[in-house]
Amino acid sequence: MSKHEPSVRQKSVMRQLMDSKVLLLMCLPAIVFFIVFNYMPLPGVWIAFTNFNYRDGIFGSPFVGFRNFEFLIKSGQLWTLTRNTILYNLAFIVFGNILQIAIAIMLNEIRSTFFKKISQAAMFLPFFISAVLVGVIAFNLLNYDTGALNALIKETGGDPIKIYSTAGAWPLIIITVHLWQSTGYGSIVYFAAIMGIDRTLYEAAAIDGASAWQRIRYVTLPSLKPTFIILVLFSLGSIMHGNFGLFWNLIGNNASLFSTTDIIETSVYRMVLSQNNFTTSTAVGLYQSLFGFALVMTANWIVRRINKDYALF
Amino acid sequence: MTDHTANIVGEGGVGMGPAKPRAIKLDSSDIILQIISYVAVTAFALFCLLPFVLILSASLSSEASIMQSGFGIFPRDFSLTAYEYIFKAPRQLIGSYVVTITMTVCGTAIGLFIISMTGYALHRKDFPFRNHISFFIYFTTLFSAGLAPTFLWIARDLGLRGSYFAVFLQLLMTPWLIILMKNFMRTVPYEIVESGKVDGAGDFRIFAQLCLPMMKPALATIGLFLALSYWNEWYLSSLYLGSTVEFKPLQYHLYNIINTANALRNSVAGSNVSVTDLPSNSLKMASAIVAIGPILLLYPFIQKYFVTGLTVGAVKG
Numbered sequence: 001m002s003k004h005e006p007s008v009r010q011k012s013v014m015r016q017l018m019d020s021k022v023l024l025l026m027c028l029p030a031i032v033f034f035i036v037f038n039y040m041p042l043p044g045v046w047i048a049f050t051n052f053n054y055r056d057g058i059f060g061s062p063f064v065g066f067r068n069f070e071f072l073i074k075s076g077q078l079w080t081l082t083r084n085t086i087l088y089n090l091a092f093i094v095f096g097n098i099l100q101i102a103i104a105i106m107l108n109e110i111r112s113t114f115f116k117k118i119s120q121a122a123m124f125l126p127f128f129i130s131a132v133l134v135g136v137i138a139f140n141l142l143n144y145d146t147g148a149l150n151a152l153i154k155e156t157g158g159d160p161i162k163i164y165s166t167a168g169a170w171p172l173i174i175i176t177v178h179l180w181q182s183t184g185y186g187s188i189v190y191f192a193a194i195m196g197i198d199r200t201l202y203e204a205a206a207i208d209g210a211s212a213w214q215r216i217r218y219v220t221l222p223s224l225k226p227t228f229i230i231l232v233l234f235s236l237g238s239i240m241h242g243n244f245g246l247f248w249n250l251i252g253n254n255a256s257l258f259s260t261t262d263i264i265e266t267s268v269y270r271m272v273l274s275q276n277n278f279t280t281s282t283a284v285g286l287y288q289s290l291f292g293f294a295l296v297m298t299a300n301w302i303v304r305r306i307n308k309d310y311a312l313f
Numbered sequence: 314m315t316d317h318t319a320n321i322v323g324e325g326g327v328g329m330g331p332a333k334p335r336a337i338k339l340d341s342s343d344i345i346l347q348i349i350s351y352v353a354v355t356a357f358a359l360f361c362l363l364p365f366v367l368i369l370s371a372s373l374s375s376e377a378s379i380m381q382s383g384f385g386i387f388p389r390d391f392s393l394t395a396y397e398y399i400f401k402a403p404r405q406l407i408g409s410y411v412v413t414i415t416m417t418v419c420g421t422a423i424g425l426f427i428i429s430m431t432g433y434a435l436h437r438k439d440f441p442f443r444n445h446i447s448f449f450i451y452f453t454t455l456f457s458a459g460l461a462p463t464f465l466w467i468a469r470d471l472g473l474r475g476s477y478f479a480v481f482l483q484l485l486m487t488p489w490l491i492i493l494m495k496n497f498m499r500t501v502p503y504e505i506v507e508s509g510k511v512d513g514a515g516d517f518r519i520f521a522q523l524c525l526p527m528m529k530p531a532l533a534t535i536g537l538f539l540a541l542s543y544w545n546e547w548y549l550s551s552l553y554l555g556s557t558v559e560f561k562p563l564q565y566h567l568y569n570i571i572n573t574a575n576a577l578r579n580s581v582a583g584s585n586v587s588v589t590d591l592p593s594n595s596l597k598m599a600s601a602i603v604a605i606g607p608i609l610l611l612y613p614f615i616q617k618y619f620v621t622g623l624t625v626g627a628v629k630g
Binding site: 019033115 | 430458520551597619
């Protein structure tokens with residue numbers, strides 16, 4: 001498209017600035033926004049290497065080198081948080097994609113447009129509610145005294161379960177809630193990809209006498225492979241970042257569940273808000289950012305090798 | 314995940330229309346697959362709706378019946394007591410509604426204006442700094458200072474602790490929405506810009522008078538994403554507002570009702586009622602229904618725009 005302005009390259013920077021001052025001005029509010037809210041806090045990561053106190057400020061507080069990180073590693077906290085964050089995200093990726101693909105394929109089989117629209121609207125609904133509502137729903141279902149699950153157990157003559165003090169049950173609960181909230185939304189991407197498959201492939205398969213299973217196995221699934229690979233790679237890139245709202249509203253400050261449910265985000269939030277612990281939380285945050293940055297770069301590099309068009313940059 | 318899914322739909326993103334009719338004669342495996350599909354999709358759709366039914370029915374049950382037999386799918390001993398409590402002393406609730414609606418309306422309008430201006434400028438192929446600025450914005454998703462330094466900077470150095478602006482400003486835009494807008498701008502032919510230039514219109518006029526009117530689907534989609542993030546906001550409120558403001562944003566108000574007994578009491582009756590006298594279980598559920606209500610009412614009309622956001626507007630190129 002550069003043929004519209006063939007001489008762009010030769011113009012001096014000053015000249016370019018003058019020529020595009022209106023467009024620059026139009027970008028200005030956004031640029032100021034990201035400077036103020038995203039770039040200005042960056043020097044604050046120095047806190048991770050200090051013994052921060054309010055009086056001396058970020059750069060006046062005593063320098064302690066890597067001691068904050070040493071503490072995190074020695075206490076085993078960093079390992080627990082990393083393990084939980086990564087394992088939950090892995091489970092979300094694996095089960096999420098399988099379920100999304102299955103739903104998308106089945107939706108595509110459904111002929112009634114009315115039924116398709118209604119069921120899609122129902123599956124899409126959980127995406128719209130706030131994390132707080134998710135917490136309310138969990139309370140409704142799972143609390144010991146009045147929870148719907150225990151009500152059902154009692155009605156059938158069983159003994160109620162103390163779910164909010166059973167750490168082992170929560171990985172299953174959290175994964176289920178995550179799938180409940182994100183599958184409808186996520187399946188849209190796969191559904192759109194299925195709609196984009198060349199119809200003549202299906203006609204050819206039908207002429208060759210393929211059964212419905214063979215059609216899925218040899219036409220649909222292979223066609224979804226690129227979408228699947230790219231989605232998974234990008235989710236792997238953000239595997240160090242957890243869904244804070246979900247975990248916090250399900251678990252909150254319930255320390256008896258932390259061994260299986262505490263992720264980096266919830267731990268940092270607790271340190272900042274209830275313990276005023278800025279040094280350790282900054283150290284954890286910096287570790288997360290650096291690790292996450294490396295992962296995104298790697299994922300993007302791999303995507304680039306597979307298909308340049310899909311790469312982020 | 315939404316950040317990345319945007320680019321993936323690719324050329325095939327044709328939206329949610331029905332599949333083209335296929336000239337395939339059905340054999341038994343097709344019929345079995347169809348039966349499985351109807352059953353499984355119905356089951357999963359019901360699974361997605363179930364929690365909403367549980368909350369609604371709990372909010373319509375009497376407290377005594379909840380204490381006795383717990384929450385259930387159908388209201389036991391139908392009662393509107395919880396809603397009566399909420400609407401008897403609605404000061405807090407109305408205050409929260411006003412705060413949230415004000416933030417949602419202003420935030421969506423201002424955010425949409427800035428995002429569309431930026432998206433337009435970054436889309437203009439003859440804008441020499443478009444790649445630099447794009448990367449400047451995109452970089453914030455790759456590396457961030459983390460919660461603690463950001464919190465210190467905004468709460469202490471900017472002095473925004475206890476200010477609605479701490480919440481309002483931070484939700485105005487995200488890199489993902491700007492990229493989405495930039496992608497949407499591709500649907501405006503470049504010839505429009507050129508014809509504007511020939512007619513002597515300035516860059517801002519070309520944007521405001523020629524491009525924006527063609528961008529209505531994009532504005533609707535991105536506006537709804539913005540509105541949803543303002544409506545569902547509770548996280549920034551918990552960090553920057555806490556208990557410093559009288560009227561908390563709606564979802565944060567609900568968060569407090571659910572998590573602290575005092576907030577529940579203050580929300581309905583002031584401090585002269587004992588917590589134990591309150592129908593606290595049904596009250597919590599009724600509060601949830603009141604907080605989600607407008608979303609459920611608008612849902613049928615807005616749902617399709619989110620689908621558009623994921624498919625049509627998100628073609629990478």
